[in-house]
Amino acid sequence: MNQAPLQLDTELLLQWYDTRRRILPWREDPTPYHVWISEIMLQQTRVDAVVPYYERFLAALPDVKALADAEEEVCLKLWEGLGYYSRIRNMHKAARQIMDEYGGQIPGTSKELQNLAGIGRYTSEAIASIAFGEVIPSVDGNLLRVFARRTEYEENIKSPQALRDAEVFYSQRISLDRPGDYNQAVMDLGATICLPNGEPLCEQCPWNCLCQAHSSGTELSYPVVPPKKARTVSQHTAILLRFDNLVLLEHRPEDGLLAGLPGFPMLDGHPTEKELKATLSSAATGLQILMRKSYRHIFSHREWEVQVLEILCSSQNEFEVAAAALFPGIQTITADISEIRTRYSIPTAFRPCIQYLQT
Numbered sequence: 418m419n420q421a422p423l424q425l426d427t428e429l430l431l432q433w434y435d436t437r438r439r440i441l442p443w444r445e446d447p448t449p450y451h452v453w454i455s456e457i458m459l460q461q462t463r464v465d466a467v468v469p470y471y472e473r474f475l476a477a478l479p480d481v482k483a484l485a486d487a488e489e490e491v492c493l494k495l496w497e498g499l500g501y502y503s504r505i506r507n508m509h510k511a512a513r514q515i516m517d518e519y520g521g522q523i524p525g526t527s528k529e530l531q532n533l534a535g536i537g538r539y540t541s542e543a544i545a546s547i548a549f550g551e552v553i554p555s556v557d558g559n560l561l562r563v564f565a566r567r568t569e570y571e572e573n574i575k576s577p578q579a580l581r582d583a584e585v586f587y588s589q590r591i592s593l594d595r596p597g598d599y600n601q602a603v604m605d606l607g608a609t610i611c612l613p614n615g616e617p618l619c620e621q622c623p624w625n626c627l628c629q630a631h632s633s634g635t636e637l638s639y640p641v642v643p644p645k646k647a648r649t650v651s652q653h654t655a656i657l658l659r660f661d662n663l664v665l666l667e668h669r670p671e672d673g674l675l676a677g678l679p680g681f682p683m684l685d686g687h688p689t690e691k692e693l694k695a696t697l698s699s700a701a702t703g704l705q706i707l708m709r710k711s712y713r714h715i716f717s718h719r720e721w722e723v724q725v726l727e728i729l730c731s732s733q734n735e736f737e738v739a740a741a742a743l744f745p746g747i748q749t750i751t752a753d754i755s756e757i758r759t760r761y762s763i764p765t766a767f768r769p770c771i772q773y774l775q776t
């Protein structure tokens with residue numbers, strides 16, 4: 418580990434932060450609620466994409482009580498486009514916990530925060546340090562990368578040991594007066610200077626005189642990461658089953674991918690029109706099958722290759738018989754097309770299908 422005086426570390430970093438920090442709406446008024454919302458939104462999502470969502474969310478649900486009182490559909494709608502919907506579901510649950518168990522006050526320590534739905538180690542530490550001044554490092558991917566380069570860390574950066582080593586490193590340096598700013602400063606450093614993909618901007622880095630990788634010219638060799646696993650690719654057929662302005666949706670199962678969200682029902686594989694007609698058998702007499710444009714959707718570890726088929730029914734009875742024949746046992750919703758855009762939060766994985774739903 419670097420033997421430089423630890424106080425110098427902190428001073429250099431905070432001086433840099435005071436002049437170069439990113440101006441972000443939640444930083445201008447870092448109440449616990451604001452920090453909480455922003456930290457949850459920032460999981461898996463870029464800062465510039467989060468800002469408009471954050472502002473819209475706060476305008477609609479300005480405090481914990483408003484969030485706790487809101488209908489789940491309203492919360493999901495405000496989250497639409499951010500993905501990873503379990504985050505908003507858990508926030509909604511946690512808001513109700515805060516009202517019921519903490520008298521409406523967000524608890525002020527990282528330990529207590531972890532009792533709330535959807536708040537794990539990192540998020541609890543970020544909220545506790547930024548909103549409550551708890552002296553604790555909140556080690557995310559940015560802090561891990563900077564740590565690995567600062568120390569030429571040779572182990573797999575995704576290992577639990579690396580997390581523990583990074584926590585020790587930052588615990589020795591974190592500012593006792595400004596722990597939240599310290600954490601945010603390293604986050605900013607990682608996001609804007611010590612870049613994840615490509616060459617870091619070491620000449621602009623406040624820690625360049627203390628950084629081992631910079632001094633050896635080995636910046637791009639760190640962090641050490643294990644080779645990525647290939648994504649699993651699977652084939653599906655999204656069915657747009659319609660009669661007049663009605664369309665069939667699936668309320669997806671409560672666990673698994675896109676849990677509990679509305680989507681278009683899907684069949685496994687890419688059946689042909691002939692195979693589909695055979696499945697529909699007697700229901701197929703009056704309906705029309707239209708092949709639409711296929712697309713791919715990439716999740717973090719999976720990829721869907723989606724064929725899209727629109728099935729136009731000539732009567733409500735035919736619609737119901739076809740739904741039962743194609744999708745026995747799934748939980749379905751019959752929605753009006755106008756509601757697809759206004760009421761339901763259709764996940765991005767199904768968005769390419771929506772263009773075909775013209776009234």
Ligand code: SF4
Binds near residue numbers: 566611612
């Ligand atoms: S000097 Fe370069 S490699 Fe080292 S922490 Fe700063 S930006 Fe990262």
